Amino acid sequence: MRRSRVGLRGLGIWLLVAASPAGAVPPQWVDRAQDRDDWQRLFTLDLLEHLQLNKAQLAKLLPLYEEACRLRVEFYEHQRDAIQLALDAYPPYRDEKKLDRGITPAVEERAVKAHSRIKDLQIDFDGAMSELQQQVVETVLTPAQRRFAEQYEPSRARLIEEARGDAPHGKNGGDQRSAASRKGDAGVGHHAFRQQNGPTMKDDRQGEGRPTSRQGALENRLDSLQEELKEIEQFSHPRAGTLGKLVLSPPCAQVLYQGAGRAMPQIVQQAIRIEQSGTKDYPKPRMEQELRRVLDLKNEINDWNLVNGLRLSTSQIAYLEQAGLAADVARAQQQANRAPQQWLDTELRRLEVAARAVLQPGQRKVLDGFSTCFKGKPNLRDPVRIGQANNGTALEDWLERARTLDDESLQRAIEHRVDSEEKRLLGPMTDRERDGRVRMLRSATVQARGMDDVDFALNRTDLAKSAGVVSRAFEINKEMDKVRAELGEPGKITRLMFTDGFRAAIAERARQLRNPQLARGAPVAGEIKAENCDRSCALPKSESK
Amino acid sequence: MAVASLAPASRATGAAADPVSEREVDYYESLPGARIQCHVCPLDCTLEDGQTCFCRTRTNVSGRLRTRAYNNPCALRVEAIEKTPLNHFRPGSKCLTLGVGGCNARCLYCQNWEQSQALPEEVARFELTPQRAVQAALDRDIDTIAFNYTEPVAFLEYALDIAKLAKTRKLNVVCATAGFINPDPLIEFAKYVDAFVVTIKGFNETFYHDVLGIRLAPVLLAVKTIRQRTASWLEIAHLIVPAHNDDLKQTRELCAWVCSEVGPTTPVHLARFVPAYKLDTLPQTPVPVLEEALRAARQTGLKHAYLANVAPHPAANTCCPRCSRPLIERGGFDVLKRSDDHGQCPGCRLTLPGVWD
Structure with missing residues (x-):
């Protein structure tokens, strides 16, 4: 059976394969991966070895693989443009955030456009790869391979262990087979099934019995929240899983094409070249360097969003700087003394509590409501002002528009809104949840339509509040922070404020506060004059009739 | 569930047949x-x-x-009283707030210019008689009616009729104004107004002439009139506009004038400018500049100087001027924590000026 399948042994890819137990990684390859920090390639080979694709499967896989290569080549080209756009647009945006004097619309527009470009590009690419992966699963793999691929989790530790021959395999493999394998699903080596219950599998902790301690319960809660968060993220931004990332990646090319007995097409070669070194015009090291710069700028912008939102005083800044330094010292001590993680967590939690104590109630509210963002939350970057008219929320405005729609258009508007909420805020909904949401919006709209203008104007805020939803991901993150706090783990303050970037930003803000001239900027000539009634107060008749 | 097919009532726009009401002006x-x-x-x-x-x-x-400004407000909402802005008048309460199109000033930076720089009938508007305005507040258990968004002096007759009726139903009436009004109508109106916020937009005539199209002296007179000749509660607002009135000397002069002429316990709100209308290319007022102005205001002797349009900021909190204890802590227009006892500091027992319940 094995010879008819296309695993690495069949192809002679693993040179020392004969010396390795079935499915185990040759030690030389592990050494090489460690030396070159090239684990991706090893995981790819490991997965392929376990999948043992046959030639017919390969024939189905290759067109999909070539499509993936084409996507990669295209993505690289587009990414180059997007990165350049961001490198041009982000610095002035960051500089204006630094000054906190508002953002010039053109500067904001360019930066947001660049940000969306990078984001959309990634979403499109990930979405396309995810679809290809789905096709691989549906048209290429057997059910057993599918199950294995779904549960496969790359693990350096496992590969190292196996290469050393520490891990149990071979004769034990059969004992640890999944129900599917016991039913006789063919096509996947024994080793694969052993992995299902191994220490690195996703469902590793499932079936180990219910936690008995409170800590166990909290950890389980954290796990389930993480799972839910992943599900929401996958829904709003579908990404290929491990299978797509490994089997559709350039390191697979050699194995696949040798196995199929075909020469690599140009697009595949191009994808490999790009993966290894980029293009002549845009070498990979440069791309990586520039991408890092873009990410740094983005982080800096996020730090300024928080700093501007918090409006810290100089004394608060001084305290937070100290707390940040103490967090760094604790981290360094932990590394130097090899202290347990729990010790560091306790230290960071202590510092977090102290840092929170110096914030005013309004600042705590801002921090609690803050999430990583590029543009900044509307209520922070452009808070409602004294005496300002027309400052309704988006849902209030939606309800106002909905009042004017006919029944058919209203139905469409509600469906459209629910789709968008599902995508942006709520994550995947069951039919029942969706119906509930539609009913809630419909009820609010019916109420809004039943009111006259005056009643609607006076009730719109309450009505919108009653029909509003909060981002589920945000809620989950909030709850995760709560659970982490109960577990004694550091939370949002460590993540957002005990960082080098945040510390640099508050140091800059402290300088501005000490010297308001720095923030004042150059005076602007007031050339426009207000209309005045120096000569005659009355409006001309033509203007007043 | 069937969708109600009740035709929505939409707000009127454009010119009406006769935009001028029957209500005659009193002055x-x-x-x-x-x-x-x-x-x-x-x-x-x-x-x-x-x-x-x-x-x-x-x-x-x-x-x-x-x-022309009667029964036809262009903006109508339930708002926090802090948005008026009033920090010493029934903090944390809600008010039914309205404004009508039109204004007697031409502020280059007006944030509500679409409404204020138009004839009342040119903007989308509600049909709201004084009776209905008062009833709407009562129906919602809102005990305050506020005139805000645009200049109440421009719709004084309507505001006066609402205020008179509101007082008969034991409602509070508050008013945010630029204070460009003659003393007689002001005194008459103030009989029915529980609290005023007057915005002194700058402290020299050139600024008033060039940027607002009106004059400063009558505004100062109006402020003094409210303080000396009426029973209304008074707070002062001052918007700091970069490169136009952000000179510290001017802020000091203004605050010193308030201290000496209106009293050091008068709350003063120093507000952040946000680009709007014809000054939309200016930057927002930098917070350090506002904080500098705040320090200057306190140095001149003002006991209750606040920062507005900057949230969150400790300078939005009401603190005891004697022991510095924070009595009312705010986040934006929300009162987050209140520890005063009817305006009295629980620490040193000083009673702060204002209307607290």
Whole structure:
């Protein structure tokens, strides 16, 4: 059976394969991966070895693989443009955030456009790869391979262990087979099934019995929240899983094409070249360097969003700087003394509590409501002002528009809104949840339509509040922070404020506060004059009739 | 569930058949030849028949001065009283707030310019009689009606009629104004107004002339009139506009004037400018500049200087001027924590000036 399948042994890819137990990684390859920090390639080979694709499967896989290569080549080209756009647009945006004097619309527009470009590009690419992966699963793999691929989790530790021959395999493999394998699903080596219950599998902790301690319960809660968060993220931004990332990646090319007995097409070669070194015009090291710069700028912008939102005083800044330094010292001590993680967590939690104590109630509210963002939350970057008219929320405005729609258009508007909420805020909904949401919006709209203008104007805020939803991901993150706090783990303050970037930003803000001239900027000539009634107060008749 | 097919009532827009109401203006003088001189505000517009005042709301109709700003608010909402801004008048309460199109000033940076720089009938508007306005507040258990968003002096007749009716139903009435109004109408109006916020937009005539199109002296007179000749609670607002009135010397002079003429316990709100209307290319006022102005205000002796349009900021909190204890902590327009006892500091027992319940 094995010879008819296309695993690495069949192809002679693993040179020392004969010396390795079935499915185990040759030690030389592990050494090489460690030396070159090239684990991706090893995981790819490991997965392929376990999948043992046959030639017919390969024939189905290759067109999909070539499509993936084409996507990669295209993505690289587009990414180059997007990165350049961001490198041009982000610095002035960051500089204006630094000054906190508002953002010039053109500067904001360019930066947001660049940000969306990078984001959309990634979403499109990930979405396309995810679809290809789905096709691989549906048209290429057997059910057993599918199950294995779904549960496969790359693990350096496992590969190292196996290469050393520490891990149990071979004769034990059969004992640890999944129900599917016991039913006789063919096509996947024994080793694969052993992995299902191994220490690195996703469902590793499932079936180990219910936690008995409170800590166990909290950890389980954290796990389930993480799972839910992943599900929401996958829904709003579908990404290929491990299978797509490994089997559709350039390191697979050699194995696949040798196995199929075909020469690599140009697009595949191009994808490999790009993966290894980029293009002549845009070498990979440069791309990586520039991408890092873009990410740094983005982080800096996020730090300024928080700093501007918090409006810290100089004394608060001084305290937070100290707390940040103490967090760094604790981290360094932990590394130097090899202290347990729990010790560091306790230290960071202590510092977090102290840092929170110096914030005013309004600042705590801002921090609690803050999430990583590029543009900044509307209520922070452009808070409602004294005496300002027309400052309704988006849902209030939606309800106002909905009042004017006919029944058919209203139905469409509600469906459209629910789709968008599902995508942006709520994550995947069951039919029942969706119906509930539609009913809630419909009820609010019916109420809004039943009111006259005056009643609607006076009730719109309450009505919108009653029909509003909060981002589920945000809620989950909030709850995760709560659970982490109960577990004694550091939370949002460590993540957002005990960082080098945040510390640099508050140091800059402290300088501005000490010297308001720095923030004042150059005076602007007031050339426009207000209309005045120096000569005659009355409006001309033509203007007043 | 079936969708209600009730046709939605939409707000009226565009010119009505007769945009001028029957409500006659209370303060004007008839001049020979069907001419009229309006005396509501210090512009004292002289109008030929058919002409409308600079405020766009009062028209000479055959020798009678009638208002166009009546029963037709363009903005109507339930708001926090802190948005007026009033920090010492029933903190944390809600008010039914309204404004009507038109204004007697021409502020280059008006944030509500779409409404204020238009005839009342040119903007989308509600049909709201004084009776309905009062009833709407009562129906919602809102005990305060506020005139805000646009200039109440431009819709004084409407505001006065609402205020009179509101007082008969034991409602509070508050008003945010630029204070460009003549003393007589102000005193009459103030009889029905529990609290005023007057915005002193700058502290020299050039700024008032060039940026607002009006004059400073009548505003200062109005502020003194409210303090000296009425029973209304008074707070002062001052918007700091970069490169126009952000000179620290000017802020000091303004605060010193408030201290000496109106009293050091008068709350003063130093507000952040956000680009709008014809000054939309200016930056927002930097917070350090506002904080510098705040320090200056406190140095001049003001006991209750606040920062506005900057949230969250400790300078939005009401603190005891004697022991510095924070009594009312705010986040934006929300009161997050209140530890005063009817305006009294629980620490040193000092009672702060204001209307607390």
